[in-house]
Amino acid sequence: MSPKRSPRDILVRIRGLKFYRGSRAIFDGVDIDIPRGGVTAIMGPSGTGKTTLLKLIGGQLTPDSGTIEVDGLNVHALSTRDLYRLRMRMGMLFQSGALLTDLSVFENVAYPLREHTRLSASMIRKLVLIKLEAVGLRGAHQLMPSQLSGGMARRVALARAIALDPMMIMYDEPFAGQDPISMGVLIQLVRRLNDAARISSVVVSHDVAEASQIADLIYVISDGRVIESGAPQQLREHGGEWTQQFIRGLPDGPVPFHYPAPDLASDLFGEPA
Amino acid sequence: MEWLAALGRAGLSFSARLGRANLLFVAMLRGLPALLRRPRLLIEQMFAIGVLTVLIIAVSGIFVGMVLGLQGYHILSRFGAEATLGVMVAASLVRELGPVVTALLFAGRAGSAMSAEIGLMKATEQLSGLEMMAVNPEHRVLTPRLIAGIISMPLLAALFSMLGVYGGWFVGVGLLGVDDGTYWAQMQSQIDWNEDVVNGVVKSFVFGVVCTWIAIFQGYDCVPTSEGVSRATTRTVVHSSLAVLGLDFVLTALMFN
Amino acid sequence: MSKMRQLEILVGAFMATGFVALFFLAMNVSNLGAVNSGDSYKVLARFDNIGGLKVKSPVTMAGVEVGRVIDIYYDAQDFRAVAVLGIYSQFDQIPDDTFAKILTAGLLGEQYVGLDPGGSEQVLKDGGEIVLTQSALVLEEVIGQFIFGKAQEGAQ
Numbered sequence: 279m280s281p282k283r284s285p286r287d288i289l290v291r292i293r294g295l296k297f298y299r300g301s302r303a304i305f306d307g308v309d310i311d312i313p314r315g316g317v318t319a320i321m322g323p324s325g326t327g328k329t330t331l332l333k334l335i336g337g338q339l340t341p342d343s344g345t346i347e348v349d350g351l352n353v354h355a356l357s358t359r360d361l362y363r364l365r366m367r368m369g370m371l372f373q374s375g376a377l378l379t380d381l382s383v384f385e386n387v388a389y390p391l392r393e394h395t396r397l398s399a400s401m402i403r404k405l406v407l408i409k410l411e412a413v414g415l416r417g418a419h420q421l422m423p424s425q426l427s428g429g430m431a432r433r434v435a436l437a438r439a440i441a442l443d444p445m446m447i448m449y450d451e452p453f454a455g456q457d458p459i460s461m462g463v464l465i466q467l468v469r470r471l472n473d474a475a476r477i478s479s480v481v482v483s484h485d486v487a488e489a490s491q492i493a494d495l496i497y498v499i500s501d502g503r504v505i506e507s508g509a510p511q512q513l514r515e516h517g518g519e520w521t522q523q524f525i526r527g528l529p530d531g532p533v534p535f536h537y538p539a540p541d542l543a544s545d546l547f548g549e550p551a
Numbered sequence: 552m553e554w555l556a557a558l559g560r561a562g563l564s565f566s567a568r569l570g571r572a573n574l575l576f577v578a579m580l581r582g583l584p585a586l587l588r589r590p591r592l593l594i595e596q597m598f599a600i601g602v603l604t605v606l607i608i609a610v611s612g613i614f615v616g617m618v619l620g621l622q623g624y625h626i627l628s629r630f631g632a633e634a635t636l637g638v639m640v641a642a643s644l645v646r647e648l649g650p651v652v653t654a655l656l657f658a659g660r661a662g663s664a665m666s667a668e669i670g671l672m673k674a675t676e677q678l679s680g681l682e683m684m685a686v687n688p689e690h691r692v693l694t695p696r697l698i699a700g701i702i703s704m705p706l707l708a709a710l711f712s713m714l715g716v717y718g719g720w721f722v723g724v725g726l727l728g729v730d731d732g733t734y735w736a737q738m739q740s741q742i743d744w745n746e747d748v749v750n751g752v753v754k755s756f757v758f759g760v761v762c763t764w765i766a767i768f769q770g771y772d773c774v775p776t777s778e779g780v781s782r783a784t785t786r787t788v789v790h791s792s793l794a795v796l797g798l799d800f801v802l803t804a805l806m807f808n
Numbered sequence: 809m810s811k812m813r814q815l816e817i818l819v820g821a822f823m824a825t826g827f828v829a830l831f832f833l834a835m836n837v838s839n840l841g842a843v844n845s846g847d848s849y850k851v852l853a854r855f856d857n858i859g860g861l862k863v864k865s866p867v868t869m870a871g872v873e874v875g876r877v878i879d880i881y882y883d884a885q886d887f888r889a890v891a892v893l894g895i896y897s898q899f900d901q902i903p904d905d906t907f908a909k910i911l912t913a914g915l916l917g918e919q920y921v922g923l924d925p926g927g928s929e930q931v932l933k934d935g936g937e938i939v940l941t942q943s944a945l946v947l948e949e950v951i952g953q954f955i956f957g958k959a960q961e962g963a964q
Contacts, residue, residue: 336683362685376680379672390684438684591812597819605822641837706826713829716837735836740866744838752830 289314289446289478290335295344297327297334304330306502308344312495317472317479319493321486321524322500323533328482329373331499332448335480336370337361349445366394369439369447369477373454375431377423383410383434384419390441409437413467429460436467446478447471453485461488468492486525490514498524572768575689579697579767582690592695600661600696600763601703605710607656612711615652616718619643623719624727636729637738640719641712645742645751646807649712651799654758657704658791662766665696666787669770670780678771693771697763704759705752712751750806757798762791848875848894849934853908853921858889859944860919861910867893869923874899877921893921895932903928904936910944919944 290312297305304327312318320328333339335346337353346353351364377386387406391397397405410416413433423431432452439447452464469492472479483489489496490510497507498521506513506521514525523531539545586593623639669692672678678688716738723729742748766787773783858880867875875895883890895902905926912919923938932938 333679338679338682365683365685368683370680370683372676372680374675376676378677378680379675393684393686435680594812594816594819597822598815602818602822605825645833645837703822703826706823706829709826709829709833712837713832738837742838743864744834748830748833748838 287314288312289349290480291345291347292335293345295334295346296342297330297339298342303502305334305341305344308499308502308504310497310504310507312478312480314478315472315476316494317468317481317492319481319483319489319496321482321484321489321496321498322505323524324484327502328484328499329450332370332450332480332482335448336365336368366390366442367445369442369444371432371435371439371447371449371452373451375423375428375435377426377431377435377438379423381423382419383415383421383423383426386423386434387419387438387441390438394442405441406437409441410434412440412471413437414463427460429456429463432456432460432464433467436471440471440475440477443475444477446480449479449481449483451483452481453483453488465492486527490525500524568772571772572764575693575768575771576764578689579694582687582694583698585687585690586694586698592691593698596695596699597703600665600699601706604657604661604703604707607660608653608707608711609714611652611656612649612714613718615648615711616640616644616715616720617722619648619715620719620722620727624723624729633723633727633729634733635737635741636719636723637716637734637736638741640723641716641738641742642747644712644715644719645747647751647799647803648715649708650751650755650758651795653708653711653755654704654762654795655792657700657707657758658762658766658788658795661700661703662762662787662791663784665700665763665766666770666773666784667780669693669696669767670773670775670783673771673773674775674777674780693767696767700763700766701756701759704762705755708751708755708758746807750802753806754799754802757802758795761794761798765791765794847897848878849897849900850878851893851895851932851934851936851938853891853893853938853941854883854886854888855891855910855941855943856888857943857946858891859910859946860912861891861921861944862918865918865920867895867921867923869899869902869925874902874923891921893938900931900933902932904930904932904938905940906932906938907940907942908938909942912945 288311290310292308292310292312295305295308295310296303310320320331322328330339334341335348335353337356340354348364348368351360353361353364356364377383378389381389384406387409388402391402391405395402407416407419410419413436415430415433415437418426418430418434423434426434436447449468452468453461456464465488468479468481471477472492481489481493493510495507496510496513498505498513498517500520506518508517513521517525520532522528523533529535619640620636623636624633627633627636627639672692678692681688681691720731720734724731724734769783769787769790770780773779861877861880863877863880865877866873867877875893877891878894879892881890881892882888893908902923903926905928907924907926909922909924910919911922926940
């Protein structure tokens with residue numbers, strides 16, 4: 279396990295998180311420490327509620343028990359105004375980009391600036407172009423979201439997420455369904471933003487290869503609990519059996535290939551049930 | 552006994568929906584001060600909801616008025632009372648057909664469009680995105696639409712009634728020979744400002760609140776899939792229509808007894 | 809012209825059209841355009857038979873509307889119907905010996921109160937009463953009288 283870190287180094291501290299949907303426990307007592315300045319990947323099989331975790335951190339959902347602290351602030355104890363102020367310091371990249379469809383690329387990126395700052399129009403223009411340049415889409419600033427490919431939409435959404443120079447960005451399945459080139463672009467962007475702008479990143483994904491490439495720390499989650507955590511290399515070589523199966527993508531292991539069924543011979547040749 | 556449990560569940564879920572709808576309404580009203588600071592949002596919605604509905608309202612108004620003129624003439628001429636055609640056309644329109652038909656057309660055209668748009672924004676996580684950008688989606692997206700709908704409805708209903716009166720005039724006076732002066736004079740002496748016109752406006756105002764509220768809520772509360780959005784638009788039209796017709800009876804009984 | 813400007817102009821036109829329609833309904837369709845009361849003073853008139861007279865029926869003089877019927881009730885002491893007429897304030901020179909008759913407008917028409925001015929120097933004031941009245945014509949009585957009269961003629 280990672281050495282004890284001083285409180286200042288931990289950007290997001292989750293303790294004893296429990297979240298139920300109906301009677302199903304999405305999270306059943308989860309502790310996570312997301313360090314400042316690095317890329318932390320949260321991985322697990324589909325449907326384990328990884329997106330839910332990001333919504334919990336952002337305050338859109340409230341846990342049934344447990345606490346989530348971001349930069350020392352208890353997210354769910356904040357007043358609405360303070361929560362909004364905190365959100366201005368967090369950027370979120372949704373799976374679909376979530377661009378506003380009736381605004382152009384430029385206006386989408388300018389939106390948070392116009393909303394939360396009193397900068398002049400020319401200042402905003404410069405900032406927008408700079409952010410778009412960072413993701414390589416400055417030339418596309420006149421286009422409408424409907425004219426963008428999926429990968430391009432995500433990059434615009436990323437430019438929007440960094441518009442207010444947040445202290446952290448949360449990525450919801452950024453690699454899902456991307457072609458190799460867009461994938462490569464995104465991977466590079468995530469890493470570059472993280473290091474150059476000193477933004478902490480939380481990446482939620484089940485694309486092991488890509489996430490392992492950029493993550494400094496990986497949390498593996500399944501069935502509402504943290505199975506293991508550690509640096510990618512460490513998990514690959516010294517991880518537990520379940521972690522190994524997940525990371526290496528082995529078809530059989532602790533998660534069995536065969537759905538539970540009676541003995542094959544009796545099924546084929548025996549009496550019909 | 553299964554059906555009893557199912558009935559109970561349905562009752563609870565209906566009650567929950569009603570509760571959510573009311574909470575949403577209050578949340579939207581809270582966005583009024585913010586809306587006053589951003590009139591641009593209201594203007595955009597007035598265009599989408601009001602201006603774009605004018606065409607269907609105008610055409611319908613003219614045709615309904617013409618039919619009233621035609622039917623009214625045939626019925627009244629049996630009693631030698633063609634002179635009262637103006638009153639008949641105007642009273643039917645101003646008291647009932649103007650507010651009600653406008654509301655039904657509004658629900659079909661503007662209401663369903665609103666539900667689809669909002670439902671789609673929910674499905675593509677745009678509402679979530681706004682929340683994470685520290686912008687209140689109810690105040691920013693929903694409140695302007697609510698206010699635009701409430702303002703537009705009485706204006707559209709008045710337009711409908713006015714064009715209907717002219718439609719009736721065109722058929723009655725222009726085609727069937729009712730005296731022009733009599734058409735207007737009888738109407739003006741019989742139709743009362745307070746009792747007829749103002750009551751009609753109050754009705755269309757109530758319909759405006761109800762239809763817009765239903766349209767917005769259905770979109771906001773829908774299941775965020777394409778099937779969910781489609782169901783939401785259907786529900787909007789059906790619920791709005793039923794609500795309008797039901798409220799019309801209640802309001803008419805209160806106003807015109 | 810920018811898109812926003814176009815939008816603003818169209819929305820403005822829409823609102824203007826709506827208000828014009830409301831104004832039209834007020835002036836040309838309803839009775840708001842006519843000389844309207846606001847201020848009126850009350851005058852009583854008693855009738856043996858009120859016929860089909862209704863509240864809000866017009867009160868006319870020489871065919872011009874000078875007021876409306878405000879209330880109609882039955883006086884149990886008098887055994888007669890009482891009509892409360894609201895005469896518009898500008899018509900304050902009506903002699904107090906004016907005749908009030910219940911007339912019918914046209915064959916199918918509604919009933920109204922027609923005032924025939926008298927010659928008195930005194931005028932009606934708020935709370936006053938028109939003493940000279942003629943009740944509504946009841947069709948059966950008219951026919952009955954006609955037949956009776958004809959029978960009398962025949963008998964002579």
